Amino acid sequence: MVAFTKGHGTGNDFVIIADPDGMLDLSAEQVAALCDRHFGIGADGILRVVRSTSIADGAAAPAAEAGAEWFMDYRNADGSIAEMCGNGVRVFVHYLLRSGLATIEPGASLPVGTRAGVRDITLSDDGYQVDLGPWGLSGDDPLVTADGLPVARPGLGIDVGNPHVVVALAEDGELASLELHRAPLLDPAPPAGANVEFVVPGEPLVRDGVGHVRMRVSERGVGETLSCGTGVAATALAVRHWAGEKAPDRWTVEVPGGTLGVRMFPAHDGEHVALSGPAQLVYSGEVELI
Structure with a gap:
């Protein structure tokens, strides 16, 4: 059995799975089954919460070097790997804070590793603001x-x-x-x-x-x-x-x-x-x- 939390950002919904040490290897078929709205939990994607040092995409990227302890391993509902999710990273950070895995002090930011690079998240009046970087x-x-x-x-x-x-x-x-x-x-x-x-x-x-x-x-x-x-x-x-x-x-x-x-x-x-x-x-x- 695997523990999960369901979350969403303006209706864009996700299954969040905490796997700090990177022990869980989800196949594309398993991701699709979890996201299935009839036979699974139902979601637009999976957010796996893993330490940057425990996933190749984080350790090989500048995530750990930039002080990003946590990496957002995001998968689309069909099981495919995605670079980034703007709603997902806010939900990811909300989960980190509620679970006691991270904190954000007023005026400070929390770096999170993604396949699109490190993203800095701050508190905002409407929830969270994420710097998506250059475009x-x-x-x-x-x-x-x-x-x-x-x-x-x-x-x-x-x-x-x-x-x-x-x-x-x-x-x-x-x-x-x-x-x-x-x-x-x-x-x-x-x-x-x-x-x-x-x-x-x-x-x-x-x-x-x-x-x-x-x-x-x-x-x-x-x-x-x-x-x-x-x-x-x-x-x-x-x-x-x-x-x-x-x-x-x-x-x-x-x-x-x-x-x-x-x-x-x-x-x-x-x-x-x-x-x-x-x-x-x-x-x-x-x-x-x-």
Whole structure:
């Protein structure tokens, strides 16, 4: 039997398994079974809590050297390995704090190792803020075809540690008509695939110096989710890119599971993007691995 905790960030839900010494080797099939919403616990992914020194992806990366005791081993619902999860890392840190495995003093940050690098998390008014690090245009700007859209739409490739393609829609009706039970088709398809975000601007786009947009997402290896943290950041970055030089550096993004905040700010290695929002733990139990 394996102990687990179920948690979520704006409806993006995860099975959290503490494995500090890296003794648990979950197969892709076991991950998919745990995440199955009919025959398993049900989740968008697995967060394995492991010390950076106890997992090759942490020990070989700068995680331990940067003082990140803990590494977020994130797996998508289909069992595939993912680089990063913006909602997941907030839930991961919330679990660390509630379990007494880590602390965050006011004004301080907690470093967490991920396959996209070390991410620093701080406390915020709405829960937690994670510095997602530098971002960039990926150069992958495919045409995107999705059920419910009459014609393919151009997408903008954004890299925030994992790959995204953001698609602009004209109004709420188009956003509501999307059928995302099947993954959108990207042409050309990025080599590693991508999460795909569909976004509608708020009316007005900017209020009191803050940008406002609404978004739905189809996550690589998962399908449509109620929220995607890195997708929210990619969406705000894409809309700011389209809006031009006078666009704000602070955004709120509405997703089906709630609202998240995004902030862009300069750093020594280029512009960073930060994501803020809540995290909740729902229940704990034990499960038999099959």
